[in-house]
Amino acid sequence: MGEGAGRPFRGRSKDVRTLAASQIARFELAMVTQRRWTVQEFGDYFIGHPLLRHVVRRLVWATGTDDGIDSSFRVAEDLSLADVSDGEYTLADDAVVGIAHPLHLGAGLAGWSEVFADYEILQPFDQLGRAVHALTxxxxxxxxxxxxxxxxxxxxxxxxxxxxxxxxxxxxxxxxxxxxxxxxxxxxxxxxxxxxxxxxxxxxxxxxxx
Structure with missing residues (x-):
């Protein structure tokens, strides 16, 4: 391969890294601001995206409202959905999906932390291990x-x-x-x-x- 042949590939690799870093920052902000998506948006934009799906798999997701969550799940390596017990998880058609904040997970936080430790899943930003604070x-x-x-x-x-x-x-x-x-x-x-x-x-x- 000639010297110049590898340049486009190196350029694309840099672009991918830049895109990934940008999207990770947006994911973290989405968790902090409690952004929500429809099931179709979650499937089309995240699981269906060839790059973002690799970030999506390293996070815990949840359905519910700003005041709490109905349930939580993760995206497995084969892109199926699993609950904290590693059982099959199915999203309701009318569910609203967001990135779970540790305060939303409550008692389920320890279980999810154990799952991610067992699978040696490295998170893209502090989610399960995130420091939480409270006002006096x-x-x-x-x-x-x-x-x-x-x-x-x-x-x-x-x-x-x-x-x-x-x-x-x-x-x-x-x-x-x-x-x-x-x-x-x-x-x-x-x-x-x-x-x-x-x-x-x-x-x-x-x-x-x-």
Missing amino acids: DEEKASGTLTRFAGIDVPTGKVLGLERRGWLRGAPQDAGVQHWVYRPRPESPTFAGLDAVTASELLRDLTEVTA
């Missing part, structure tokens, strides 16, 4: 998180929050953006946040101030 009663009644007050954080780390769904504030004098923020449901206090949103908010701030 005082914080729920407040509109301010004082636990992070007074901590100096490098600008680069703050701007890195954009990869986690945070947004930059509007440009002020000389175009300087003085803050970043994360959109949340309209509520005067943190009591209006669901458990997953609250946990992810605290996780982001805990890691950026570490």
Whole structure:
């Protein structure tokens, strides 16, 4: 094979890696924001995609609502669906599918962790082993998180929050953006946040101030 013959292949390999990294980041954000898809979308866009199916197989999926899940499952190597006991799993035609957050799995988290350990499945991002956090009663009644007050954080780390769904504030004098923020449901206090949103908010701030 001539020297130039391998270049298109190397280029495609780089494109695949770039696409995979981009999609993994989108999958994690979808879990954090509790994005849902129809059964047809799940089959067409994820299981049916020659690249994404390899990422899909390394995650735990669930059906249900933002307040909880009805059931959870994984996509096996042969692209069939299996429950936490490795039994056959069937999606209802009208089910809504999302990437399970550990808070949604509850007591089932330990079982899924054991399954993935047994099969030596390496997850594309922290899902089953994800750190979870909770607001205190005082914080729920407040509109301010004082636990992070007074901590100096490098600008680069703050701007890195954009990869986690945070947004930059509007440009002020000389175009300087003085803050970043994360959109949340309209509520005067943190009591209006669901458990997953609250946990992810605290996780982001805990890691950026570490």
